[in-house]
Amino acid sequence: MFKKPTTCVGIDVGGTKILGVLNNGISQDIISEHKLPTPKDDPDAVVPQILKVLELLMADAEELGHPVSAVGVGVPGLVDHSGVLRYGPNVPGVLNLEIASIIRQRFGLPAIAENDGTLAALLEHRLGAASGHDNALVITQGTGIGAGLIMNGQIVRGANGFAGEPGHALIDPEGPMCACQQVGCWEALSSGAGLANIAKLLVEEGKALAIVELAGGDSAAIRGEHVAQAFEAGDSDAAEVFDRFATWVAVGISNWCALLDPSVVVLGGGLASISQHFIEKVEQRVPDRLLGAQYRPAVKVVPAKFSYESGALGAALRAKELFKTR
Ligand SMILES: [Zn+2]
Structure with missing residues (x-):
């Protein structure tokens, strides 16, 4: 039967x-x-x-x-x-x-x-954007940053199961406070919270007024969604936030590529789905910080197949x- x-x-x-x-x-x-x-x-x-x-x-x-x-x-x-x-x-x-x-x-x-x-x-490796890649880094940008590593076709877990937390590696000693209560984590500049933190830096420069308005007039209440909304409405300051954001995302990825040498980096979560343009910008900027970029195959940065x-x-x-x- x-x-x-x-x-x-x-x-x-x-x-x-x-x-x-x-x-x-x-x-x-x-x-x-x-x-x-x-x-x-x-x-x-x-x-x-x-x-x-x-x-x-x-x-x-x-x-x-x-x-x-x-x-x-x-x-x-x-x-x-x-x-x-x-x-x-x-x-x-x-x-x-x-x-x-x-x-x-x-x-x-x-x-x-x-x-x-x-x-x-695991999902992207079995059925999605990392399928066919034995060495892949999958990054999910949501409230924080989630990540998973596939090396030699296997999930990497580390000695205790705690491997694959690039979001809490230090990327800017002068950077904003992270949810983990440390200053300057990659997550604090490259997740939804990171988008908000970068917008707050623009507010200090007297910019990002449309974003502050979307946050009800309170710059402390800015969230990643407000930046995305302003960006979709064509606000040039929101575009600048995304531009700086893309650089931080690329700096982080170039670090992880120096350490792990993946053939593909998959970006997932709500932010990567905003635009193909963002993904392309990240991909273009990864070589700026990567050891011997001109002597190695370009690192592919692609959007995840799966989303929410x-x-x-x-x-x-x-x-x-x-x-x-x-
Ligand atoms: Zn952190």
Whole structure:
């Protein structure tokens, strides 16, 4: 008899929202999805909110006649080899989160948790913009920066599982404060928060008035979305913010290329999807800082195939790969 496809849930715990998807195991298609806000000020409410998303998806799966067979969860930050989120600066107050084990105990389902950037990299490597590349760096620019490394065709995790956090490498000792409470991280200049920080620097120069207006007249309230809105409306100061932003993104990428020598760098997340022009600008500027750029093949910088769903779909794919034989 024809065996029903394996249905997996993937959940991505982000800095602002928790997104869950249901994947039927045949393709990359999402057959159902649910999204709830990440409780910002109440760390104890994060686990119940994740479980609520899971319950909604399990109800959908029952209704569709494909019960859930495994669960994958993507979490931002330092996730150890046993799937425990030790620390995540973009989910304040959440420490030592054992979400996979909670799901196993509560629902009796196989479950894994993994760094969200690693899952996005896995997805792009298996089915997306990094497929066919044995050495790839996948960067997701959202509230913070997520990243995943594929080297020699394998995910790189490091001694503790904590490899692949370029967002918190120092890039400007005089730079803005990062969510991790250190000054000058790459993330503080190259994520959504980075876009806002660069706009605030322009405000200090007496510029970016349209962006301040979009932020309700308060420059301290500027977020990446305000810069993107002003840019889309044709504001020249917003274009300047993006120009400086592209340089910082390129400086970071040239550093990681000096260290890792990937054949492709994939940029994902909300920012990369804004324009092909931005990606091209980054690609053009990477060689400016890269050792022996004129003597090595150009580093390709390409947009991710997947967007908002990459962490969640990557989590479902990982669960499917890990538990397929059980
Ligand atoms: Zn940092």
